[in-house]
Amino acid sequence: MHSHPEAKEFKRAIAVKMALQGEPYSKITKLLGINKSYITNWIQRFEAEGLDGIKLVVCQG
Template identity: 45%
Template sequence: MEREMALLESFIKSDIDARQLKRAIAVKMALSGKIYHEISQMLGVSNFFVGYWKKQFKTKGIAGIQLGHKGSKGYLTARQNTEVIEWLKNKEYWNLDELVTYLAQGFGVIYKSKQS
């Protein structure tokens, strides 16, 4: 139990997504003896949320409460991202069509949809 609490505390103090933080705090409170109803009211979640993430933590550890989706691989390198951001900073105003053209001509990134 102490090891689990220390693991959770370390995870909570790390730079994590708010959803993961809420899960970790709910699990920590449940493991420390707080009742689910109390936890759900304090965090604005359901009793099921508390029980589900506690079970995930107990069976899989920290990996059980982490986000599963990692996102897709970007089209630009870190250096190219920085270059685009600098280009945008030097603009007086931003225009989506101009950005799309800049990315296509400078980096070969073609957008299929302007909503993406």
């Protein structure tokens, strides 16, 4: 079962916010069930593009 896109984006936003507030990555990964590399990637995208950087890209076809 796949989660809703909004839930994934919310998880990304929470991870970025926690990391930028100085929370240890180990705490974030445990709480959200994600890999440390995702946090680093999302922070870089957020810093480069703002909220648009952590939104899911929806392919229409």
